[in-house]
C-alpha cells in the first residue's frame with residue numbers, strides 16, 4: 001500500500017470507529033502518550049495527548065484506559081488522570097476501576113496466593129534477614145540483607161515448599177528476590193477484560209512495545225490497532241511517535257463529537 005493509501009485507510013477506519021455506540025480507547029503510556037525519558041517517574045504524557053485523553057474520557061459512551069507494564073501506583077503517578085480513566089498496571093495484573101484498585105484474581109488464584117503467603121512466611125521465619133514482600137498477584141522472598149548461604153538455602157526451601165503446596169504458580173527470579181505469582185497476565189488479557197467491563201462495541205488500542213502485541217492480537221473486526229514507531233506488528237495502522245498519537249486522538253475526539261455520539 002502506498003503512504004497515501006495507508007493514510008486514507010487509517011482515516012476511514014478512524015471515522016468508522018468514532019461512530020461506534022460505546023468506544024473504548026485503551027492506551028499504553030510510555031512511548032505512546034509520553035516520550036521516553038531517563039527517569040521513569042518523570043515521564044508525562046505530551047500536553048496535546050493529555051488534552052485529548054481528558055476530552056475523550058469526558059464524552060458519553062466513551063471509556064478511556066491506560067494500559068501499562070508499570071505498577072498501578074507508578075502509572076497513577078505519571079498518568080495524572082481522573083478516576084473516570086481506567087488504569088491497568090503490571091501488564092494486566094492490577095486494575096483501577098472507578099477509582100478503586102483491584103487485582104483481578106479469581107477465587108482459586110486468591111486461595112493460591114494465600115498459600116504462597118503462608119509458605120513464604122514460614123521460610124522467611126527460619127532464616128536471618130529474609131523478608132516477604134506483598135505483590136499484587138503473589139508474594140516475593142527478599143534476601144538482599146542475607147548471607148549467600150542463607151539466600152541459596154531459603155530460595156531452595158521456598159521453591160520446594162511452594163511446589164509441594166500448590167500448583168499454577170509462576171516463579172520469577174531477580175536480583176536478591178524470588179517472586180511467586182498466581183498470574184502472568186498480558187495486555188491481551190487487559191484488552192479483553194476492559195472490553196467486558198466497559199461493554200465496548202469497538203476498541204482502539206495503541207502501543208509501541210513488544211508487550212503491546214498481545215493487545216493487538218486481542219482486537220477483532222471493527223477495532224483499531226495502532227502501532228507507535230518501528231518494528232513488526234499485528235496492528236493494522238501505524239504512526240511515528242507520541243506527537244502523532246496525540247494528533248490522532250484529537251481527531252478521534254473531534255470526529256466523535258461531530259458524529260452525534262457526544
Ligand SMILES: [Mg+2]
Pocket residue numbers: 028029030031032207208209
Ligand atoms: Mg510503551
